[in-house]
Amino acid sequence: xxxxxxxxxxxxxxxxxxxxxxxxxxxxxxxxxxxxxxxxxxxxxxxxxxxxxxxxxxxxxxxxxxxxxxxxxxxxxxxxxxxxxxxxxxxxxxxxxxxxxxxxxxxxxxxxxxxxxxxxxxxxxxxxxxxxxxxxxxxxxxxxxxxxxxxxxxxxxxxxxxxxxxxxxxxxxxxxxxxxxxxxxxxxxxxxxxxxxxxxxxxxxxxxxxxxxxxxx
Numbered sequence: 001x002x003x004x005x006x007x008x009x010x011x012x013x014x015x016x017x018x019x020x021x022x023x024x025x026x027x028x029x030x031x032x033x034x035x036x037x038x039x040x041x042x043x044x045x046x047x048x049x050x051x052x053x054x055x056x057x058x059x060x061x062x063x064x065x066x067x068x069x070x071x072x073x074x075x076x077x078x079x080x081x082x083x084x085x086x087x088x089x090x091x092x093x094x095x096x097x098x099x100x101x102x103x104x105x106x107x108x109x110x111x112x113x114x115x116x117x118x119x120x121x122x123x124x125x126x127x128x129x130x131x132x133x134x135x136x137x138x139x140x141x142x143x144x145x146x147x148x149x150x151x152x153x154x155x156x157x158x159x160x161x162x163x164x165x166x167x168x169x170x171x172x173x174x175x176x177x178x179x180x181x182x183x184x185x186x187x188x189x190x191x192x193x194x195x196x197x198x199x200x201x202x203x204x205x206x207x208x209x210x211x212x213x214x215x216x217x
Contacts, residue, residue: 001091060108084119092125103147127171151182157191
């Protein structure tokens with residue numbers, strides 16, 4: 001899932017060239033909508049976002065709509081295929097929100113979450129509404145079990161000027177404390193709000209370990 005103002009085709013070109021022949025990439029494009037942080041200017045966005053804040057208001061309706069769209073795309077895949085969600089920036093926020101929906105078994109609006117996820121990758125992103133996540137999952141044995149089963153790989157540049165590094169670090173801490181046992185947080189010194197070949201190489205290594213060569217994760 002791409003970042004604010006981007007599109008799916010720009011990521012499909014990058015991902016299709018990665019040495020992961022057994023992975024099928026689905027790279028949708030977000031709808032165009034007015035975005036608060038851009039003064040209401042319309043662009044491709046998975047949800048509306050104002051100034052980033054650890055406990056600020058989140059567009060739960062927009063998040064639910066986008067992650068539901070992605071889950072519906074994945075639900076059409078064969079039942080023996082391992083499913084994962086990844087994203088960059090705002091797309092990473094959606095991927096992490098999808099992880100929380102999977103753990104709780106429902107979207108923010110209470111509708112059931114339909115997909116069995118096996119991997120989450122978030123690049124230069126953050127966890128929307130993370131401040132309330134721990135209490136929501138701790139109250140559910142099924143939620144704790146699902147959270148413990150889902151590996152998450154997070155990458156963030158320490159020099160990120162768009163989504164500051166502290167948001168990625170805090171998201172990793174919240175996810176771990178909420179019961180996600182397999183959270184890997186990779187830091188890249190000097191990296192801004194973009195990807196570099198070394199980061200994508202490590203994403204490939206992690207996906208190979210978690211999806212291609214594993215029968216239970």
